[in-house]
Amino acid sequence: MTFDLTILAPHIPFLVKGAVLTAEACVLALAGSLCIGTVVAALVTSASPLLSRIAYVYVDLFRNIPFIVQLFFFFYGLPEIGIYIDAFTTGVIALSIAGGAFTSDVIRSGILSIDPGILEAAEVSGLSKPTIFRKIVMPIALRTSVRPLGSVFVNLILTSSILSTITLNELTGSAKIVASDTFRPFEIYAVLLVAYACLTYLVSLAIGALHRYLNRDQTEAA
Amino acid sequence: MRYTAFTSYDIVLLAQGLGVSLALFLATTIIGLFIGSLWAVIRFYRIPVLAQIVAVVAEVLKNSPVLVQLFLVFFGLPAFAKINVTPVEAAVITLSGNTAAFVYVIAVSAIESIGRDQIEAARVFGLSRWQILRRIIAPQAMAFAIGPLTGLLVNQLQVTSLISVIGVVDLTKIGNILNLRTLKPFIVWAVVGGLYYVMAKLVAFGGARLEKRLRAHTAWKGL
Structure with missing residues (x-):
């Protein structure tokens, strides 16, 4: 019953490589889910009942089905219909689609x-609908929803550990390899736990600072 | 020679997986609710060292992937403390702890949502701290917390799918087995996903019903 962290030292470069892969997947998935989330939020809040119904079904489905099931659906399903892509791309696509459902909910409440009164003023000024959406609605909605978007992003980072189940050696995947190399699973997973906690804590601190910076004019007024 | 067609026995398999998932979900929810509220009570009484430990543990559990927690318990504990942990035990320990961390946060904010003046008034009447907690805070906090709790439980239901990775034969594992045998991923995963979806909807529906009942006294009854 010894807790010896020094045996992990030679494996640090390998773990860092995994962490970089995690970071890449998360950043790409963040960009993807922001794109999907914005479009879906626009559809949900649109005046067309059909479009908002479709968008609602998408959000409802992907929020209520476990991510691992969605991931397997894409990972095993895509080759079946002749689309051969590697595990990393599959993972990023699945993360983006799942994250998009959560992001769209946040942006929708921002919208x-x-x-x-702001929208009426814009309409009276003679701006077209796409212009209103791009220049008035989106900047305000995104700015006020930075903090909730941050918690979606933190969740995305935690969810990305599931990508290790489709043979992608990101942080959790490489930790698994190190654990079976050294036979010291307790140390490695304990370190991993703390590492993820620190990482997400730093991310949420940064998001909080960004939120305060972007909304500085409003907090002063209040 | 492999048999790739679906058989009627597959339905039995799916039902079995569904039962395992549901049983683990219910068990870990009950344990998690109990431990989480206990932690919140510890914070309410401001027990010196214990309250800080609880806050840190909850924070770490909330901010790390469930998969890593599972690996820590399932692979780490046997190697570290020389105790044998079966997959089901590891799943129960991890999921309960994880649920407890989130319940703790909800319970703390529910307790804080009750105005100080009520607690002061109760103290003036000579109620003890326990009586205040039991008679004044708990009923109101319950009504406040039920909404967030429903959201949490819907989420935790999906988290149970991760235990398939350490070999618990739950719904996702059954999906995996059927997928590898039949090689029809679209059908298999759509069915498994559909079952999870229905379960999540049932949990959300139950939560909404319960919330309506607990909030009945504050509902607008008309003039």
Whole structure:
């Protein structure tokens, strides 16, 4: 019953490589889920009942089905219909789609919290609908939802550990390899636990600072 | 020679996996609710060292992947403390702890949502701290917490799918087995996903019903 961290020292470069892969997947998935989330949020809040219905079904489905099931669906399903892509791309696509459902919910509530007076003023000024959406609605909605978006991002980082189940050696995957190399699973997973906790804590600190910076004019007024 | 067609026995397999997932979900929810509320009570009484430990543990559990927690318990504990942990035990320990961490956060904010003036009034009436907690805070905090709790439980239901990775034969594992045998991923995973979806909807529905009942006294009854 010894807790000896020094045996992990030679494996640090390998773990860092895994961490870089995790970071890459998370950043790409963040970009992807922001794109999907924005489009879906626009559809949900649109005036067309059909489009908002479709978008709602998408969000509902992907929020209520476990990510691992979605991941297996894509990982085993895509080759079946003749699309051969590697595990990394599959993982990023699955993460983006799942993250998009959560992101769209956050952005939707950001859009709905906009004062109707602002939209009326924009309409009266003669701006077209796409212009209103791009220049008025989105900047306000994104700015006020930075903090909730941050917690979606933190969740995305934690969810990315599931990518290790489709043979992708990101941080958790490489830790698994190190654990079976050294026969010291307790140390490695304990370190990994703390590492993830620190990483997500730093991310949420950064998001909080960004949120305060972007909304500085409003907090002063309040 | 492999048999790739679906058989009627597959339905039995799916039902079995569904039962395992549901049983583990219910068990870990009950244990997690109990431990999480216990932690919140520890914080309410401001027990010196214990309260800080609980806060740190909850923070770490909330901010790390469930998969890593599972590996720590399932692979780490036997190697470190020389105790044998079966996959089901590891799943129960991890999921309960994880649920408890989130319940703790919800319970703390629910307790804090009750105005100080009520607690002061109760103290003036000579109620003990335990009586205040039991008679004044708990009923109101329950009504406040039920919404977030429902959201949490829907989430925890999906987290149970991760235990298939350490070899518990739950719904996801059954999906994996059927997928490898039949090589029809679209059908298999769509069915498994559909079952999870229905379960999540049932949990959300139950939570909404319960919330309505607990909030009945504050509902608008008309003039």
